[in-house]
Amino acid sequence: MTSSSIHPPQRFLFGPGPTQVAPSVYTAMSQTIVSHLDPYFFEVSEGIQEMLRAVFGTSNKLTFSISGTGSGGMETAISSLVEQGTRVCVFANGFFCDRMTEMAKRQGGNVVRLEKPWGEVFTDAEAKEFIEREKPQVVMFVQAETSTGAFQQGTGICKAAHDAGALVIGDVVTSLGAMPVKVDETGIDIAYSCTQKGLSCVPGLSPITVSPRAAEFIEARKTPNRSWYFDLKLLNDYYKVSHRYHHTASATLFYGLHEALSLIKQEGVEQRWARHREMHHEFVKGVEKLGMRMHVPVEHRIVNLNTPVVPEGVDDAKVRKILLDEHGIEIMGGFGPLAGKVFRIGVMGPLATSEHVQKFLKVFADALERSRTAATVTK
Amino acid sequence: MTSSSIHPPQRFLFGPGPTQVAPSVYTAMSQTIVSHLDPYFFEVSEGIQEMLRAVFGTSNKLTFSISGTGSGGMETAISSLVEQGTRVCVFANGFFCDRMTEMAKRQGGNVVRLEKPWGEVFTDAEAKEFIEREKPQVVMFVQAETSTGAFQQGTGICKAAHDAGALVIGDVVTSLGAMPVKVDETGIDIAYSCTQKGLSCVPGLSPITVSPRAAEFIEARKTPNRSWYFDLKLLNDYYKVSHRYHHTASATLFYGLHEALSLIKQEGVEQRWARHREMHHEFVKGVEKLGMRMHVPVEHRIVNLNTPVVPEGVDDAKVRKILLDEHGIEIMGGFGPLAGKVFRIGVMGPLATSEHVQKFLKVFADALERSRTAATVTK
Numbered sequence: 001m002t003s004s005s006i007h008p009p010q011r012f013l014f015g016p017g018p019t020q021v022a023p024s025v026y027t028a029m030s031q032t033i034v035s036h037l038d039p040y041f042f043e044v045s046e047g048i049q050e051m052l053r054a055v056f057g058t059s060n061k062l063t064f065s066i067s068g069t070g071s072g073g074m075e076t077a078i079s080s081l082v083e084q085g086t087r088v089c090v091f092a093n094g095f096f097c098d099r100m101t102e103m104a105k106r107q108g109g110n111v112v113r114l115e116k117p118w119g120e121v122f123t124d125a126e127a128k129e130f131i132e133r134e135k136p137q138v139v140m141f142v143q144a145e146t147s148t149g150a151f152q153q154g155t156g157i158c159k160a161a162h163d164a165g166a167l168v169i170g171d172v173v174t175s176l177g178a179m180p181v182k183v184d185e186t187g188i189d190i191a192y193s194c195t196q197k198g199l200s201c202v203p204g205l206s207p208i209t210v211s212p213r214a215a216e217f218i219e220a221r222k223t224p225n226r227s228w229y230f231d232l233k234l235l236n237d238y239y240k241v242s243h244r245y246h247h248t249a250s251a252t253l254f255y256g257l258h259e260a261l262s263l264i265k266q267e268g269v270e271q272r273w274a275r276h277r278e279m280h281h282e283f284v285k286g287v288e289k290l291g292m293r294m295h296v297p298v299e300h301r302i303v304n305l306n307t308p309v310v311p312e313g314v315d316d317a318k319v320r321k322i323l324l325d326e327h328g329i330e331i332m333g334g335f336g337p338l339a340g341k342v343f344r345i346g347v348m349g350p351l352a353t354s355e356h357v358q359k360f361l362k363v364f365a366d367a368l369e370r371s372r373t374a375a376t377v378t379k
Numbered sequence: 380m381t382s383s384s385i386h387p388p389q390r391f392l393f394g395p396g397p398t399q400v401a402p403s404v405y406t407a408m409s410q411t412i413v414s415h416l417d418p419y420f421f422e423v424s425e426g427i428q429e430m431l432r433a434v435f436g437t438s439n440k441l442t443f444s445i446s447g448t449g450s451g452g453m454e455t456a457i458s459s460l461v462e463q464g465t466r467v468c469v470f471a472n473g474f475f476c477d478r479m480t481e482m483a484k485r486q487g488g489n490v491v492r493l494e495k496p497w498g499e500v501f502t503d504a505e506a507k508e509f510i511e512r513e514k515p516q517v518v519m520f521v522q523a524e525t526s527t528g529a530f531q532q533g534t535g536i537c538k539a540a541h542d543a544g545a546l547v548i549g550d551v552v553t554s555l556g557a558m559p560v561k562v563d564e565t566g567i568d569i570a571y572s573c574t575q576k577g578l579s580c581v582p583g584l585s586p587i588t589v590s591p592r593a594a595e596f597i598e599a600r601k602t603p604n605r606s607w608y609f610d611l612k613l614l615n616d617y618y619k620v621s622h623r624y625h626h627t628a629s630a631t632l633f634y635g636l637h638e639a640l641s642l643i644k645q646e647g648v649e650q651r652w653a654r655h656r657e658m659h660h661e662f663v664k665g666v667e668k669l670g671m672r673m674h675v676p677v678e679h680r681i682v683n684l685n686t687p688v689v690p691e692g693v694d695d696a697k698v699r700k701i702l703l704d705e706h707g708i709e710i711m712g713g714f715g716p717l718a719g720k721v722f723r724i725g726v727m728g729p730l731a732t733s734e735h736v737q738k739f740l741k742v743f744a745d746a747l748e749r750s751r752t753a754a755t756v757t758k
Contacts, residue, residue: 005426005641006407006634008419018414018627028385029631030409033581035397035709040387047384067583068447068608071626075608103607196627202412204446204583204629226605228482229447229454247450248397248575250583252408252635255385262384330414 012351014360015332016146016174016305018196018203020350021260025201028259033251037243044254045239051261052207054269055176055199056191058183062210064239065257066192066230067249070173073192073206075103076230077169080190081138081214083223084108089136089166091127091157094118095147095336096171100140107226109138118337119148119307121300124156131160139166143181143191144174148338149296149307151175158187167214173197176207177264178276178304178348189214195253198276198304200349201260204253208232277303279352283345286361290368295342304352307334307342311368316340318371319364327363391730393702393739394711395525395553395684397575397582398727400639404580407638412630416622423633424618430640431586433648434555434578435570437562441589443618444636445571445609446628449552452571452585454482455609456548459569460517460593462602463487468515468545470506470536473497474526474715475550479519486605488517497716498527498686500679503535510539518545522560522570523553526715528675528686528723530554537566546593552576555586556643557655557683557727568593574632577655577683579728580639583632587611656682658731662724665740669747674721683731686713686721690747695719697750698743706742 013019034040045064052063066073078100082088088109090101093116104111114130116122122130122141131139139161144151154170161168170188172181177198183191189211196203210218210232218225218232225231229247238246264272280303284294287308295307310316316333320343323329334342347357392398413419424443431442445452457479461467467488469480472495483490493509495501501509501520510518518540523530533549540547549567551560556577562570568590575582589597589611597604597611604610608626617625643651659682663673666687674686689695695712699722702708713721726736 004403004407005638006410006423008410008413008630008634011411011413011417013412013414015414018412018630021412024383026409026411028383030405031385031387032390032405033392033397033400034387034390035392035394036582037711038390038709044385068451069626069629072447072608075606099607106603106605106607194627196629202629202631203415203627204632224485226485227454228478228485229451230608247448248573248582250448250575250581250632251387251397252581253583253629253632255387256631259384330417332416 010328012327012329014345014347014351015330016344016346017194019200019346019348021200021202022263022350024263025256025259029252029256031255036249036251037245041251041254042243044258048254048258048261051265052209055181055264056183056209057181057185058209060183060209060211062215062236064208064235066206066208067247068206069203070192070194070206071099072230073194073208074100074171075227076206076208076232077190077192078103079107079225079227079230080218080232081167081169082107082109083221085110086138087134087136088138088140089114089131089134091122091141092116093120093148093150094142094145096142096145100171104140119150119295121150121152122157127157128160131164131166135164136166138169140169142171144172144179144302144305146174146305147336149302149305149344150300151179151302152300153182154186154188162187167217174302174305178273179302180273183209195257195260198348199260199264201256204250205257276348276352279347279354279357280304280306282354282357283347286357290365304346304348306345306347308345309342310340313372314368315371315373316343319367322367322370323363329360329363389707391706391708393724393726393730394709395723395725396573398579398725399729400579400581401642401729403642404635404638408631408635410634415628415630416624420630420633421622423637427633427637427640430644431588434560434643435562435588436560436564437588439562439588439590441594441615443587443614445585445587446626447585448582449571449573449585450478451609452573452587453479453550454606455585455587455611456569456571457482458486458604458606458609459597459611460546460548461486461488462600464489465517466513466515467517467519468493468510468513470501470520472499472501472527472529473521473524475521475524475552479550483519498529498674500529500531501536506536507539510543510545514543515545517548519548521550523551523558523681523684525553525684527717528681528684529679530558530681531679532561533565533567541566546596553681553684557652558681559652562588574636574639577727578639578643580635583629584636655727655731658726658733658736659683659685661733661736662726665736669744683725683727685724685726687724688721689719692751693747694750694752695722698746701746701749702742708739708742
């Protein structure tokens with residue numbers, strides 16, 4: 001099937017996202033659209049909500065998707081809870097915590113940060129001490145930091161926050177669909193994600209879920225959300241209550257997300273998590289065999305996004321270029337404090353199979369070998 | 380081609396949008412994605428920018444699309460120019476002017492409105508008088524009001540605003556792709572639109588264009604945009620300058636928009652405008668033959684969105700139900716002050732042909748006849 005103007009190169013998306021998309025998701029998105037007020041649209045939307053609850057691990061009624069990317073979900077969460085002068089605590093150990101900080105400041109938040117080097121996580125004691133000391137109204141953390149490869153469930157953070165009467169925003173952009181996010185069990189009040197990582201859909205929507213406690217806060221807050229587009233009160237009315245027009249949600253993206261979630265349901269959520277965990281172990285075994293080590297300690301690793309350290313004497317940009325140019329494989333490098341120091345390699349969705357992992361490791365080994373700098377080669 | 384979970388009913392989208400989408404746009408969107416940092420992505424993005432300039436009628440360098448729907452474009456424009464205390468004048472003659480008002484207030488704007496009944500437009504003298512009196516920093520108007528069917532180019536508004544040193548935001552959501560928007564000639568500083576009306580693509584993106592004067596203001600403003608997601612400075616850096624990661628733009632939606640714009644380019648922009656104008660005349664002739672009259676005076680009509688008045692004694696909800704249930708045809712009713720008083724019928728894109736218009740008029744006549752209330756029938 002060809003298009004007159006679009007002829008993309010074949011890619012194997014082993015980066016942090018977007019990742020590979022199953023053919024039936026593309027098929028779903030090529031079905032003819034209905035309007036954002038059509039009974040069929042709301043049928044699809046209801047199905048999405050129900051299936052999202054299973055991957056989020058929540059019974060929150062207010063669970064749907066935002067018409068924007070993961071960063072749109074982040075802005076929805078933050079603009080919903082942070083008003084002028086709101087005291088906000090951020091657990092800062094990577095790029096996306098910095099983005100949360102920036103957004104909270106733009107909403108008028110009074111932000112304090114507990115910082116750790118990129119790749120580390122916070123202990124329950126550290127979380128408790130920080131929150132007790134700072135007495136925040138809102139606490140923010142990233143469950144799976146795409147910039148570092150580090151995972152923290154967040155249970156200790158949520159417990160300390162709730163003890164202090166604060167609401168918790170958890171970024172589950174990279175974990176959703178590939179790892180157990182456990183929103184309710186963990187205690188996250190607003191969790192948001194994206195469609196193009198663990199859910200194996202194309203980008204464009206941001207799944208979000210809101211606890212009854214956070215929903216109550218939003219209902220009662222005295223100042224309106226500064227964002228009209230991301231106002232959860234209006235969105236809830238559109239998706240759940242009156243179906244009154246808010247914005248023109250994209251049937252195409254909803255079709256794609258519905259199909260991607262249906263595939264997850266078919267596979268079984270638990271089985272899917274297990275598959276990603278197993279492929280992670282196979283991947284790590286493989287790169288360790290190549291003499292590489294992982295940036296994040298074994299107990300804190302995201303399973304679907306690996307950050308092996310760039311071996312000394314290897315030009316990481318050259319490795320990435322060889323993979324893309326010769327094999328159509330995309331991986332990403334580190335950035336910020338990890339620029340040039342780690343690779344960021346996603347093993348997710350349709351590519352999280354032994355066959356794909358082994359194929360990848362083979363060409364990766366070759367690319368690494370050919371990317372040693374002259375100095376190293378002649379040593 | 381079938382999908383396991385998505386089986387939409389066949390629809391003929393004669394509403395205000397979304398409207399019918401050409402098959403090749405669906406084909407483009409079913410091509411495999413690349414990442415938001417892939418060279419191919421930026422190639423597609425550049426093509427979109429160039430083709431958008433032609434439909435906008437602008438040479439603005441800063442012309443691209445926002446990863447959100449038309450209302451996301453509205454929030455981008457308003458959050459870019461309206462800060463705490465900014466004095467804003469709104470020309471208010473419909474639903475979307477009210478939405479602009481609400482958004483400007485949420486950004487801290489000090490908003491004054493010149494109001495007219497829904498369906499009317501403003502004279503140059505009224506615009507001049509209002510702006511000279513209120514001395515705004517930002518002026519906002521809607522070029523094609525989807526809620527009423529009224530069109531005003533905006534030249535007089537822009538002239539008066541510029542004479543007063545103000546910047547102008549123009550909503551061209553319904554006009555873009557179907558009527559000459561003429562951004563540069565009219566003098567609009569930020570114009571935004573959507574993809575699912577005159578451009579005949581699916582919803583999900585919001586094309587936007589920014590004049591050098593507005594870009595200069597944005598570059599120099601002292602407070603950051605309250606929205607990080609819609610921050611044009613960051614977006615410009617991602618799309619145009621450094622290609623540095625901002626958010627994960629959706630290759631799928633970009634493919635669709637690229638193809639939709641390519642179809643417009645093939646047809647010829649001027650030819651497309653002429654086709655919509657001709658089909659508008661054919662449509663109006665048809666409904667007048669049915670004894671209906673148009674809500675908007677002939678000189679101020681949007682050509683691709685018609686608002687015939689609901690004949691006395693006709694139940695407009697019943698008409699819409701018959702069309703949808705029996706023919707898969709979607710049209711919309713009026714709302715706000717026009718609820719129950721007008722139909723909103725779009726004749727755009729693939730449906731703007733004589734064959735489709737005549738087919739529509741036939742079933743519309745039948746539906747009208749069968750929707751007379753008992754009182755009328757027995758009179």
